[in-house]
Structures are given as structure tokens and as C-alpha cells.
Amino acid sequence: MKTSFATQLYEGREQEIASTYPLGRLGVPEDIAGAVTFLLSENAGWMTGQTLILDGGVTLGGGL
Numbered sequence: 001m002k003t004s005f006a007t008q009l010y011e012g013r014e015q016e017i018a019s020t021y022p023l024g025r026l027g028v029p030e031d032i033a034g035a036v037t038f039l040l041s042e043n044a045g046w047m048t049g050q051t052l053i054l055d056g057g058v059t060l061g062g063g064l
Helices: 014-018 029-040
Strands: none
Touching: none
């Protein structure tokens, strides 16, 4: 996740690290915000017991 907290994990190597993700980029807080907005909305009112995986496709690709 591309945040100021995690800067040291990717600084100077962003393209190299991003290329390991199926989506080809690092996640940004807005990627998470969309899911949070949905979960807080009436559209998620019937949703229970689910796990949302927001990892840029890493899980589908078998991990980093």
C-alpha cells in the first residue's frame, strides 16, 4: 500500500515492486476507501460474514 507509513518499503524501487502485483501498481488509500464506502452504505445492508481481499490481485496470483 502506497502510504507515507510504508514509504521505506518501496522508496526508490516502486516500479520494481509494483511489477510483482498482477495489477502492475501499488495500492493507494483510495483503493481501500471505495470498499469502505460500500461497506458503510445501504448497498451492503444485507452483507454479513464476508472477507474482502484488497491486495491488487496478489492472492489470485499465488502470492508475492
